[in-house]
Structures are given as structure tokens and as C-alpha cells.
Amino acid sequence: MARKAVAATLASVVLLTVLVVADATVMSAQDDLASSAQTSHLESRELLLDVSLAGGVSLQVLAQVQGYLSANPAGCDSLPRYLRSIVASSSSSGEDSGIAYEANATAGEAPAPSLQSTEGDNLTTVAPFAGGVPGALDLRESLSVEEVGGGGSVSLEREETHTLNLPIEVDSASSLCALALGSLGAALSRSPCNATLEQAAFDSVLPGLVADAAALRFTLTAGWGSGAACSTTYWVTLVEPGVAGATGSFDWTVRGFGTVA
Amino acid sequence: MQLIDIAVGSGYAALCLSLIVLMNPVAPREAAVEAGAQSVLDSAISSYLQHVGLPFLATASDAAICASAGGASNATLGFDVIVQGEGCGSVVAPSSPLASSSLTLDLPSRSVVVQAWLARR
Numbered sequence: 001m002a003r004k005a006v007a008a009t010l011a012s013v014v015l016l017t018v019l020v021v022a023d024a025t026v027m028s029a030q031d032d033l034a035s036s037a038q039t040s041h042l043e044s045r046e047l048l049l050d051v052s053l054a055g056g057v058s059l060q061v062l063a064q065v066q067g068y069l070s071a072n073p074a075g076c077d078s079l080p081r082y083l084r085s086i087v088a089s090s091s092s093s094g095e096d097s098g099i100a101y102e103a104n105a106t107a108g109e110a111p112a113p114s115l116q117s118t119e120g121d122n123l124t125t126v127a128p129f130a131g132g133v134p135g136a137l138d139l140r141e142s143l144s145v146e147e148v149g150g151g152g153s154v155s156l157e158r159e160e161t162h163t164l165n166l167p168i169e170v171d172s173a174s175s176l177c178a179l180a181l182g183s184l185g186a187a188l189s190r191s192p193c194n195a196t197l198e199q200a201a202f203d204s205v206l207p208g209l210v211a212d213a214a215a216l217r218f219t220l221t222a223g224w225g226s227g228a229a230c231s232t233t234y235w236v237t238l239v240e241p242g243v244a245g246a247t248g249s250f251d252w253t254v255r256g257f258g259t260v261a
Numbered sequence: 262m263q264l265i266d267i268a269v270g271s272g273y274a275a276l277c278l279s280l281i282v283l284m285n286p287v288a289p290r291e292a293a294v295e296a297g298a299q300s301v302l303d304s305a306i307s308s309y310l311q312h313v314g315l316p317f318l319a320t321a322s323d324a325a326i327c328a329s330a331g332g333a334s335n336a337t338l339g340f341d342v343i344v345q346g347e348g349c350g351s352v353v354a355p356s357s358p359l360a361s362s363s364l365t366l367d368l369p370s371r372s373v374v375v376q377a378w379l380a381r382r
Contacts, residue, residue: 009270016277020284027284034289037296044300048307052366055315063369092367125315246316247369 042154045097046147050156053092053103053145055125058164060090061107061141062129062246065166069137069252070245076177076236076256083109083137083170099149110138110163123162129246132163135171139164168243168252172216180209180236181258184222189260193230202234213238232260298360302338302377306364309333309340309375318375319368323347337382343374355380 065088074082086109093102110132119132123143132138141164147156187205191197202224213220217240224234235257242249310318313329321329327349330340334352341352354361358378366373 005266009266012270013273016274020277020280023281023284023286026286027289030286030289030293034293034296037293037300041296041300041303044303048303048364051307051310052315052364055310056366056368059315059319060369096364124311127314127316129316246319248320 039150039154042097042099042149046099046149046154046156049096049099049101049147050145050158051125053101054123054143057090057092057103057105058107058123058126058130058141058143058162059246060092061088061105061139062126062164062166064088064090065107065137065139066245066247066250069166069168069243070250073253073255074173076174076181076254079170079174079177079254086137086139088139097149099147099154101145101147103143103145105141105143107139107141107164110140119163121163123164126164126246129164129166130162131165133165133167135169137166137168137170139166166243166245169216169218169240172218173238173240173252173254176209176213176216176218176220176238177236177254177256179212180220180222180238181234181256183209184224184234184236185258185260188224188232188234192232192260195226198224198226198232209236217241227259229261234258234260295360298379299362302360302362302379305333305338305340306362306375306377309377310364315366315368318342318344318366318373319370323349327351337380339378339380341376343376345371348376354378357381 065086068086068088072082087106088108089104089106091102091104095101119138121131123130141162142159143162144159145156149155183205184202187201188198190201202222206222209222210220219239219241220236221239222234222236224232227233235255238254238256240252240254243252309330312333317329318326323344326342326344330342330349330352333340339352339354339358341348341354354376355378359381361376361378363374363376366375
């Protein structure tokens with residue numbers, strides 16, 4: 001009887017030990033699975049943050065440039081300088097789901113703005129403002145994103161250069177400036193010191209210029225006035241209305257003037 | 262002597278059973294399932310953002326944004342987009358989803374929160 005009891009006790013001990021070991025093994029495997037899943041979740045969250053941060057700071061940069069274009073008319077004679085003066089930057093930092101992040105973007109006019117064909121860019125979250133467009137304002141953006149999560153175990157870092165665009169018609173504005181100022185100057189210089197003839201010459205040229213501008217989606221207004229010693233001053237204003245910008249439509253204005261001595 | 266045997270055996274049995282109860286593999290398994298579901302949701306939000314684009318979320322009307330959220334939803338995956346604190350009234354998240362995730366976007370003209378959830382089957 002005593003032997004049976006000892007045997008039963010030993011069998012129970014062995015059985016319980018096996019159960020505990022098996023449970024510990026399963027627990028360990030499940031812990032590993034949970035750890036892998038957590039790491040995978042951190043990685044997917046970092047990728048999501050990367051997409052939103054890169055797009056967010058780029059959109060902020062585009063909004064700044066759009067605000068500058070909207071508030072500051074360009075000059076016909078200083079269009080290249082005007083475009084070169086465009087600089088915008090944006091940054092974002094904080095923490096999301098245990099991931100510390102920081103993103104920075106700086107943009108200026110792209111070095112080769114006159115493209116022959118559309119240049120693609122993989123910053124798809126800001127489409128259609130990603131990539132370069134022939135004749136439009138192309139921007140070169142330096143973008144950096146840094147993220148650290150899981151106590152430093154999962155990190156993401158990237159530094160890239162992207163091309164963005166705002167669809168103002170730079171080339172069209174430039175050619176319309178040259179055409180309008182040249183035509184008005186030539187018309188007004190034919191009859192110096194005769195306001196009646198000058199007005200007639202001006203009126204004969206203006207409708208054609210307005211039509212040319214309209215064909216390129218610009219509105220054109222122009223005027224002239226007599227100065228001292230028979231000199232004549234004339235001016236032209238080109239407005240590209242309703243440009244579809246990154247934060248809504250806006251008007252872009254270009255102004256030019258000339259003098260006939 | 263017998264009493265000692267019984268006490269030791271019972272004690273060992275109690276210890277083993279306690280360990281088995283404590284090392285419950287269900288909890289980490291559920292954590293793994295939830296983390297996996299969160300990954301699915303984060304990927305879904307990322308795909309949605311790349312599909313509609315941030316300029317759309319920055320400028321479109323509430324109705325257009327809600328239509329895009331509805332278009333991205335299906336039987337198990339739901340989306341809601343909250344613009345300036347106003348969500349899509351037609352979209353109702355389940356009371357106890359399998360998992361949910363959200364992302365806040367500080368866009369130039371507005372704050373947008375994209376929410377996604379996985380419904381239990």
C-alpha cells in the first residue's frame with residue numbers, strides 16, 4: 001500500500017513537473033511571438049509616421065511658398081531673382097505611441113527650373129505637387145526624418161532630396177512680360193509728345209495683348225502716362241488667377257513697367 | 262511520516278498548479294494578436310493617406326473627405342476622418358473593435374485625425 005502511495009505521488013510529481021515545463025515552454029514561445037509582434041507594430045507605426053511627417057512638413061513648405069507668391073507680386077525685370085529669393089522651411093517633433101520623432105524640410109527654387117518633361121518624385125502624399133513640371137515653379141526640398149521607438153530598439157532615419165512644384169506659369173509670365181512691354185514700348189515710341197496718337201497706338205495694341213495673356217490663363221491690364229520732357233511711362237500687370245495651390249487656390253501677380261524717352 | 266508526505270505532495274501540487282495558472286500563455290497571445298491588428302491598421306492608414314494625399318485632406322470639403330473615408334472602409338475595416346473636431350456622422354465605430362488606431366495630422370490650414378478600426382467578425 002505504501003509503495004503504491006509513493007508511486008502515485010512520484011507519478012503526480014513527474015506529471016505536474018512535465019505540465020509546468022510544457023506550460024513554461026508555451027509561455028516562452030508566446031512571449032517571443034508577442035515581442036516580435038510588438039516590434040513589428042513599432043516598425044509599422046514608424047513607417048506610418050514617416051509617411052505622414054514627410055508629407056506634412058513638405059505640405060507646410062508648399063503652403064509657405066504659396067503664401068509668399070500670393071502676397072508678393074513678381075517683377076517682370078526681376079523674375080529670376082524673385083524666384084531665387086524663395087526659401088521655406090518647416091519642422092515637426094514630438095512623440096506618438098512611444099516613438100519620438102523629428103522631421104525637417106527646407107526648400108528653395110530648383111537649380112534647373114525649365115524642365116522639358118514632367119519629373120517624377122516618390123513623395124506621393126503631396127501629389128500632385130510632388131515632382132517637377134515644365135514651365136512651373138519647381139522647388140528642391142531637403143527632407144530629414146528621424147524616429148526612435150521601443151527604447152531605442154526600433155529606429156528610422158532618412159535624409160532625402162525631393163522635387164516639389166507649384167503650378168504657377170513662370171515661363172508664360174516671362175514671355176508675356178517681354179511681349180507686352182516690348183509691344184507697348186514700340187507702339188508708344190512711334191508718336192512721342194502726341195498724347196492722342198499715343199493713346200490710339202496703345203489702344204490698338206492692348207486687345208491683342210489681353211487675348212495673348214488670356215490664351216495662357218493670365219489676365220492682363222496695362223496703362224500709360226506722360227512724363228517730363230516728352231517721356232512716356234507704361235506699365236503692365238499680369239495676374240494668374242485661381243492657381244490650384246497646396247492649400248487652396250490663389251492668385252499670382254507679375255508687374256512690369258517701361259519708359260519711352 | 263505519512264502526514265509529511267501528504268503535505269509535501271500537496272504543497273508541490275499547489276505550487277505547480279499556481280505556476281501553470283500564472284504562466285498563462287493566453288495573455289501574450291492576445292497581445293500578439295492585438296499588435297498584429299495594430300500593424301494592419303497602421304498600414305491601412307498609410308495606404309489611405311497615400312491614396313487621397315495630404316493636399317486633399319488639407320483643402321477638401323467635409324463631405325468629400327467623409328466620402329473618401331467611406332470608400333476606404335469595408336466590412337471589417339472602418340475609417341473615420343475628424344476635421345477640426347468634427348467627424349463623419351454617418352460612420353459609427355463599433356463599441357468594442359478588435360483594434361483601433363488613429364493618426365493626428367497638423368496640416369497648414371486645419372488639424373485632421375484619421376481613425377481606423379478592425380471590427381470583430
